């Protein structure tokens with residue numbers, strides 16, 4: 001299992017270009033099943049989650065080809081509508097295939113992806129919405145059997161603005177007869193990107209970002225060439241790294257509007273931000289100020305996927321910060337690891353109180369989830385001395401060669417084994 005070795009204590013300086021967002025590419029790959037034509041998806045980073053999604057799609061009969069950062073996928077002859085259990089457990093996002101398989105084949109079998117280190121992650125909102133669209137669903141022995149022969153447009157109200165459920169329903173609705181209206185829909189930028197992709201395929205989707213999405217079902221869709229939005233979470237991770245370690249970090253190919261909640265917080269934390277239309281430069285030459293209170297919320301609130309990284313920044317800030325995690329019930333696993341590095345954090349239920357310390361010391365720590373792992377890389381780059389991070393495979397799910405990225409910013413990060 002590969003590990004990372006970091007010699008910390010240096011400021012970060014340099015420029016990084018952000019590639020397409022993992023959480024936009026995954027549903028867009030799933031949506032490409034909605035057509036027999038080839039789809040070309042550009043600027044795609046080399047991530048484990050994306051490779052796993054392509055493996056699952058190949059198992060269904062999709063033809064996948066990667067040339068540098070361009071993926072060409074063609075599902076002209078789908079041979080199966082059943083997602084293999086072992087792969088479904090490996091990749092939660094395989095559940096995004098449910099909607100397009102029902103739209104395209106009117107059938108789908110997917111294993112329960114199961115929980116993970118950040119929470120139970122149930123699927124009740126997905127299944128409730130699909131049932132309201134006429135899908136007959138049976139669950140047995142950890143598998144979910146869906147019969148979509150009576151799939152039709154419907155009015156669906158989500159109990160919670162679930163990103164995945166919104167995306168699954170949009171994709172099922174794209175080829176269903178009639179109109180589907182999804183209320184209390186997620187508003188993440190990745191939802192709007194999926195809408196734009198389906199429309200580029202000849203679909204008719206509107207309202208993404210407003211919380212009310214309307215999908216006019218189509219008899220068929222055609223292929224397209226598409227570049228997804230840049231990864232706001234990777235961009236935010238690197239900005240927080242600059243604010244935590246000090247230095248001058250420039251991020252290009254970003255949409256500042258997608259990072260507003262983070263930029264607002266960083267602006268109040270003794271860092272200078274120069275924000276242009278597709279570029280953000282952060283200069284930080286001193287200890288960051290604490291955040292007072294940070295609560296994660298669905299978009300446009302502060303993203304849960306940047307909470308662990310913000311916690312690292314607050315662990316060395318002046319003052320005490322309070323972090324409330326409202327989205328995933330156990331997204332504080334990193335606290336135990338940061339404590340080994342000298343952080344002073346106490347947790348009660350969904351609230352963490354972070355008392356800023358002057359500095360962190362290198363230690364042997366382990367990543368248990370994707371974003372917690374990225375946060376530990378920031379902590380290692382900040383800490384005096386050496387830090388080893390076990391579980392680099394978690395980080396590789398969402399960050400392309402994180403060691404190369406941090407080295408390009410002047411950090412000393414090596415991959416071992």
Ligand code: EPZ
Nearest residue numbers: 023093121122123124125126162163164165305327328370
């Ligand atoms: C997506 O996960 C992202 N993953 C997550 O990013 C992100 O943290 C999350 O949205 C929230 O923004 C991808 O897009 C591939 P949800 P998803 O359904 O769709 C509960 C990363 O690090 N819920 O919006 O699974 C759920 O338990 C990953 O890139 C139900 O109760 O998130 C959670 O508490 C981590 N029932 C909350 O809703 C359901 O049927 C948000 O989940 C579905 C969800």
